Amino acid sequence: MQSKGNASQKNSKNSNVKKKLIPYLFILPFIISFVLFFAIPAIYSLRLSFLNYKGYGQAKFVGLGNYSSLLEYSAFWKAVKNTFFYFLTHLVPVMLGAFLIALVMQGKAMMRMQKVFKPVIFLPQIVPVMATALTFRIIFAKNTGAINQILGTNAAWLENPATMRWCVVLMVVWRSIGWFMVIFLAGLTTISKDINEAAIIDGANNVQIVTKITVPLMKPIFLFAFVMDAIGSFKIYTEPNIMIAGTSTLTTDAAPIMNIITTNIRGGNFGMASAAGWLLFLLILIISVMEMLLLRDKGTDKG
Amino acid sequence: MNKRKIIKIFLTIVLVLISVIALLPVILMLFDSFKTGSEIAKNSWNIPKKWTFSNYKALMDYNSGIMVRTFINSLGISTIYTAITLIVASLAAFAFSKYRFKGNKVIFMLLLITMMVPGEITLPAIYLMFSKAHMLNTYSVQIFPGIANVFCLFMLKQYMDSLPNSLIEAARIDGAGEFYTYRKIIVPLCKPTIGALAILTFLGKWNDYLWPSMLLTKKEVMPIMVILPTLNTSNSTYSIPWELILTGCTIVTVPLIIVFLIFQEQFMASVTLGAVKE
Structure with missing residues (x-):
């Protein structure tokens, strides 16, 4: 360029402003949709949780009233208990099962078979939750259900309060093992083979290698898996509702916390529904933080 | 033996x-x-x-073909939702990863923190907002809530951070526009991550029952998952x-x-997004 006059200087100033605007233009669609469809609804639901509001007419400020009536409401505590039941009972079989399967598949003996078994065991995860819940509803159906056909019984698995929640847990375990197996397999492949070989030379046996080397090295993966699982489990909804109740109302003997939210929305108690939502968030937060504290890397504790 | x-x-x-x-x-x-x-x-x-x-x-x-109708609804809603989610998130991820601008880090951190808050919390508010706008029983109410996906944003930014800046500088020297750089250089390089996120997002929407069952009463706009148990x-x-x-x-x-049998590796890779550092 030969003529670097005033005009081009102005131009470059203009293009400077333009340049500064560009990143904002790129984030604008995200920020707008975030504000409109997450931030505003979240703040609104926080406000709702302090109101008595039917969706029309005057909203009445009730302070912590919604929260305190939830905490005094026996159905809420039943729902908390059920949610913890689903969470605690599935945790050990899913995590231990998935980890053991991953260990076996990563072992020298099974390496080559991985290609066949891995997708098959992962497959339940691909079946939509709705299809799984309905199929299991039929499998556990009373009188002529598939399980009763095998056992030659006519038990009412899904109607009996003693067994219905266990049926849901069975389904959850069936569905989630493959998911965590894949996560653990990915974690196992990051552990260097040299470490294991060094341990074998030092005379460590297989059990020692797993408990002293593999498990400690996998801690970050376990943490990820446990927190992801907790976040999902406490929001459990479709599984118990469809499997036990179909389209009718789920009994409080099996209803999770999400049901407190949905029944209150259906009943027009938007304040109560919002308060239950925030209590659920608090619960998830507490459990996740507890898991992080339990599983965090304690550095050089055990060398 | x-x-x-x-x-x-x-x-x-x-x-x-x-x-x-x-x-x-x-x-x-x-x-x-x-x-x-x-x-x-x-x-x-x-x-x-x-x-x-x-x-x-x-x-x-x-019911005069309601299953065919709702199957197409599900397919359409899941596809459009996935496409918009990823376009919006990748545009933002590009800016957060490759530009220095005022508020860059603060805005990103604030967004990350909100990942702790489950979307279900907004359900009563979304119900009221869309009900007052007379937009319950529409496709919009099924597509827009949850469209700003911080997890996708985070994953895409992380991946873009690993791409060398020299690529973008080279494109600039060649006179490429900023959007052109995003579209023709960054997006193609992010294909593995975009693919994995697309699988997760699509499956999540395809599976969803809670939201549509709460927000919809008109069968014609419902996804198939809500009709199935009825x-x-x-x-x-x-x-x-x-x-x-x-x-x-x-x-x-x-x-x-x-689809899973064809794209096995991609499906299983989508699960480990965020779990293992590559």
């Missing part, structure tokens, strides 16, 4: 058993969709005595037509399984 071989055989048997358990309910669903209601009641587990397509035909005709007919052997429901389950499952 040496000890090694015995262990190998034992472990193979264990894995075969687990695989059978993983497959059985899916196979039962598939087989029973070709049986009559009365055969299911007697014989759920066996191969159908006489393969019949009558369930599939009955499902097509059910199937009933007067001329079925039992009060609930298991054969129809299992056929519906097969219809929403088989396309996914076929």
Whole structure:
């Protein structure tokens, strides 16, 4: 360029402003949709949780009233208990099962078979939750259900309060093992083979290698898996509702916390529904933080 | 036989058993969709005595074709939702990763923190907002809530951070516009991550039952997952037509399984997003 006059200087100033605007233009669609469809609804639901509001007419400020009536409401505590039941009972079989399967598949003996078994065991995860819940509803159906056909019984698995929640847990375990197996397999492949070989030379046996080397090295993966699982489990909804109740109302003997939210929305108690939502968030937060504290890397504790 | 071989055989048997358990309910669903209601009641587990397509035909005709309609709804909603989510997130990720601007870090941190808050919290508020705008029972109410996905943003930014800045500088020297750089250089390089996120996002939407069951009452706009548990007919052997429901389950499952078999690696890689540092 030969003529670097005033005009081009102005131009470059203009293009400077333009340049500064560009990143904002790129984030604008995200920020707008975030504000409109997450931030505003979240703040609104926080406000709702302090109101008595039917969706029309005057909203009445009730302070912590919604929260305190939830905490005094026996159905809420039943729902908390059920949610913890689903969470605690599935945790050990899913995590231990998935980890053991991953260990076996990563072992020298099974390496080559991985290609066949891995997708098959992962497959339940691909079946939509709705299809799984309905199929299991039929499998556990009373009188002529598939399980009763095998056992030659006519038990009412899904109607009996003693067994219905266990049926849901069975389904959850069936569905989630493959998911965590894949996560653990990915974690196992990051552990260097040299470490294991060094341990074998030092005379460590297989059990020692797993408990002293593999498990400690996998801690970050376990943490990820446990927190992801907790976040999902406490929001459990479709599984118990469809499997036990179909389209009718789920009994409080099996209803999770999400049901407190949905029944209150259906009943027009938007304040109560919002308060239950925030209590659920608090619960998830507490459990996740507890898991992080339990599983965090304690550095050089055990060398 | 040496000890090694015995262990190998034992472990193979264990894995075969687990695989059978993983497959059985899916196979039962598939087989029973070709049986009559009365055969299911007697014989759920066996191969159908006489393969019949009558369930599939009955499902097509059910309630003047509502199943076909809602299947297309599900497909359309999930596809559009996934596309918008990823476009919006990748545009923002590009800016957060490759530009320095005022508020860059603060805004990103604030967004990350909100990942702790489950979206379900907004359900009562979303219901009221859309109800007041007379937009319940629309496709919009199914597409827009949750469209700003911080997880996708975070994953894409992380991946873009690993791409060398020299690529972008080279493009700039060549006179490429900023959007052109995003579209023709960054997006193609992010394909593996975009693919994995697309699978997760699509499956999440395809599976969703809670939100549409709360926000919709008009059957014509519903996704198929909400219709599926409500199937009933007067001329079925039992009060609930298991054969129809299992056929519906097969219809929403088989396309996914076929796609899964083709893209196995990508599906399983999507699970480990965020779990393992590559």
